[in-house]
């Protein structure tokens with residue numbers, strides 16, 4: 001069963017309080033999403049594997065640590081996931097970035113795929129899928145399946161707000177994928193929105209609607 005980590009860092013909790021507020025405008029909303037992604041990235045990469053390498057300092061030869069294997073890849077689920085990319089890259093500047101375009105059909109709540117472009121060597125990388133919202137789980141389950149179908153094996157999922165229904169579905173469909181959550185909310189409403197949530201993340205980031 002996948003590990004589920006709910007972030008308890010005070011800075012993350014404080015910033016989530018700001019994005020939930022109706023009176024937070026797009027400029028501040030975007031800024032907060034980016035900062036939360038950066039802090040979550042720091043926490044979610046604690047267990048990355050290191051290897052010893054011998055280097056020269058100006059004084060002598062010594063052994064230092066460096067990340068093992070290929071650098072990571074970040075894959076936002078469009079659109080709202082785009083808001084998390086800068087924050088992730090500020091922690092891992094060498095990461096490659098792929099994009100998966102999915103939107104939720106407002107009637108059926110089922111994800112509809114419209115775009116997919118991944119780094120050529122994704123299958124050899126640890127891939128962080130990012131999306132601010134995990135509601136029914138339809139979008140994240142579909143995005144991760146798409147990655148698996150292309151041979152990606154090491155996948156983690158990071159979201160800022162999650163509903164218990166979505167977490168349960170992710171654990172059922174992708175038990176091998178660890179999940180990192182900023183705030184775990186109460187439930188979904190009849191329209192598939194997270195309660196208390198923050199409304200429509202894509203619209204709030206991009207100022208649409």
Ligand code: PRP
Pocket residue numbers: 077078079080081102103104105109111131132133134135136137138139140166192200201202203
């Ligand atoms: C939102 C959100 C997730 C999805 C979550 O995207 O960013 O991708 O809904 O819901 P789910 O867990 O029930 O699938 P949306 O479909 O609104 O598209 P957008 O990012 O383009 O606004």
Ligand code: URA
Pocket residue numbers: 080133135192193194195197198199200201202
């Ligand atoms: N997508 C969002 O942007 N918000 C929700 O509450 C649910 C899905």
